[in-house]
Amino acid sequence: MSDIAENNRIPVSLIPGDGIGPEITEATQRVVEAAGGNVEWQTVPAGMSALDTDRDPLPPKTIDSITQNQLALKGPLATPAGGGFRSINVALRQHFDLYANVRPAKSTPGVPSRFDNVDIVLIRENTEGMYSGIEHYVGPSRNAAESIAIITRHGSERIVRFAFDYARNHNRKKVTLIHKANILKMTDGLFLEVGRKMAEEYPDIEFNDMIVDATAMNMVVRPEQFDVIVTMNLFGDILSDLSAGLIGGLGVAPAANIGEGTCAIFEAVHGTAPDIAGKGMANPTALMRSAAMLLDHIDQTEAAGRMHRGIDRALADDATRTRDLGGKADTTTFTDAVINNL
Numbered sequence: 001m002s003d004i005a006e007n008n009r010i011p012v013s014l015i016p017g018d019g020i021g022p023e024i025t026e027a028t029q030r031v032v033e034a035a036g037g038n039v040e041w042q043t044v045p046a047g048m049s050a051l052d053t054d055r056d057p058l059p060p061k062t063i064d065s066i067t068q069n070q071l072a073l074k075g076p077l078a079t080p081a082g083g084g085f086r087s088i089n090v091a092l093r094q095h096f097d098l099y100a101n102v103r104p105a106k107s108t109p110g111v112p113s114r115f116d117n118v119d120i121v122l123i124r125e126n127t128e129g130m131y132s133g134i135e136h137y138v139g140p141s142r143n144a145a146e147s148i149a150i151i152t153r154h155g156s157e158r159i160v161r162f163a164f165d166y167a168r169n170h171n172r173k174k175v176t177l178i179h180k181a182n183i184l185k186m187t188d189g190l191f192l193e194v195g196r197k198m199a200e201e202y203p204d205i206e207f208n209d210m211i212v213d214a215t216a217m218n219m220v221v222r223p224e225q226f227d228v229i230v231t232m233n234l235f236g237d238i239l240s241d242l243s244a245g246l247i248g249g250l251g252v253a254p255a256a257n258i259g260e261g262t263c264a265i266f267e268a269v270h271g272t273a274p275d276i277a278g279k280g281m282a283n284p285t286a287l288m289r290s291a292a293m294l295l296d297h298i299d300q301t302e303a304a305g306r307m308h309r310g311i312d313r314a315l316a317d318d319a320t321r322t323r324d325l326g327g328k329a330d331t332t333t334f335t336d337a338v339i340n341n342l
C-alpha cells in the first residue's frame with residue numbers, strides 16, 4: 001500500500017464508471033465518510049466516459065493511480081462495442097494479476113429472496129481455466145471451434161490457499177472445492193488434487209469437494225450447507241451469480257478482486273444498468289458493501305461494521321428500500337437512511 005496521505009487518510013483510486021456508476025459512487029462516498037472511513041478518494045476515469053474525456057477507455061493515469069495506491073473502488077464499466085476494445089474489467093484484472101475474486105452472499109432481512117439463511121463466500125480463480133483466452137476455429141469452414149482450459153499447479157495452489165486463509169481469518173468453518181474432475185480428469189483433477197493436499201495444512205477447517213452440477217442443485221435446495229466455496233474461473237463465474245440470486249439479486253452483491261501483492265480492486269457485481277441511469281433509481285447497496293469490504297481489507301473494521309449495520313437497517317424498511325427490491329425509495333432516500341442508521 002502506498003504512503004498514508006498527509007492527513008493520515010489512506011489514498012484510494014475511485015473509478016465512478018458508466019451508467020449508474022457516478023450515482024452509486026457518490027452515494028457510497030457519502031456513506032463511507034459518515035461511517036468514519038479514513039480514506040482519501042482520488043477520482044480517475046475509465047470506461048465509455050473515459051473514451052469521451054481522454055480518448056482511451058483505460059487511460060494511463062488510471063493505471064498509474066491504482067499502481068501508486070494499490071487500492072481501488074470501481075463503479076461498473078461499459079466496454080465499447082466493436083473497434084477492438086477488450087473488456088476493461090478483464091484488462092484491469094490481468095494488469096494487476098488480481099487472481100482471487102471474492103463474492104460474499106449473505107441474506108438480509110427485508111430483501112425479497114427464497115431463503116433467509118444464506119451466508120456463502122464464493123472465491124473464484126480469476127486468471128486461468130476456460131477463460132485463458134486461447135480459442136480458435138478448426139479449419140477454414142468454421143464448422144468447429146476449440147477452446148483450451150489452462151489449469152496450473154501454481155494458479156491452483158494460490159487460489160486454494162487464499163480460500164483456506166480467508167476461512168481462517170474470517171472465522172469460517174468449512175471450504176468446499178467445486179470441480180468436474182469425474183469428466184475433466186487432468187485439468188479439474190489437478191485442481192482437486194491441489195485442494196485435497198492443501199487441506200492437510202488446515203486441520204482446523206473442514207474440507208469437502210463437490211461436482212459442479214450437484215453443487216448447482218444443492219445451492220438452490222439447501223444453501224445453508226455452504227460456507228466458503230473455492231472454484232475455477234468458469235464455474236465461479238456462473239455459481240457466483242447463482243449465489244447473488246439466492247440473496248436478492250445483483251443489486252445487493254459486492255465483490256473484491258485481490259492480487260498476490262497488495263493490490264485490490266473492489267466493485268459491485270452488477271453492470272451499468274443503462275435502462276435506469278440518471279433517473280435516481282439505482283440501488284447503491286452492492287457498491288456500498290464493496291466499499292465496506294475495502295475498509296475491512298485495510299483494517300478499518302469498525303467503520304466497515306457501521307456501514308453494514310446502516311445498510312441492513314435501511315434495507316429492512318419498505319419506505320427506505322429501493323424499488324428494485326420492492327421498496328419505495330430512490331437512491332438519495334436510501335442513502336440518507338443508511339447514514340441515519342449507521
Ligand SMILES: NC(=O)c1ccc[n+]([C@@H]2O[C@H](COP(=O)([O-])OP(=O)(O)OC[C@H]3O[C@@H](n4cnc5c(N)ncnc54)[C@H](O)[C@@H]3O)[C@@H](O)[C@H]2O)c1
Pocket residue numbers: 020075076077078079089250251267268269270271272273274275276281282283284285286324
Ligand atoms: N463489473 C462491470 O463493470 C460490469 C458487470 C456486468 C456488466 N457490465 C456492463 O454493463 C452494461 C449493462 O449490462 P447488463 O444490462 O447485462 O447488466 P446490468 O447489471 O447493468 O443490468 C441488469 C438489470 O439489473 C438492473 N440493475 C443492475 N444494477 C442495478 C442497481 N444497482 N440498482 C437497480 N437495478 C439494477 C438493471 O436496471 C437491469 O434491468 C454492459 O455494457 C456490460 O458490459 C459491467
